[in-house]
Amino acid sequence: MLDDIQKKGAEAARNGLSLLDCPYLKAAAMPGHTGESPSDWLKRVNAWEEGWKGELAQRGAKRSASPFEVSAPKTRSGVGPHAM
Secondary structure: OHHHHHHHHHHHHHOOOOHHHOHHHOHHHOHHHHOOOHHHHHHHHHHHHHHHHHHHHHHOOOOOOOOOOOOOOOOOOOOOOOOO
16 A cells, blocks of 8 residues: 555656645644544655655656755846846
């Protein structure tokens, strides 16, 4: 079952979703709502994240694994209204 969850995490990464899009982080999927043990829930979260991070690593993505990290905008020299 955890393999299936990893595959879903990898698919989410391929589709451009962030770590915060993990379905197990939604309130309705948390142990307080589902009744499952926190350790079982955490295994699911970790499996999804492993799949997500693994897909990015496999593709050599330069995108941050941290959804809160901010990077400078990319610019192309010689392009735009102020280019000479």
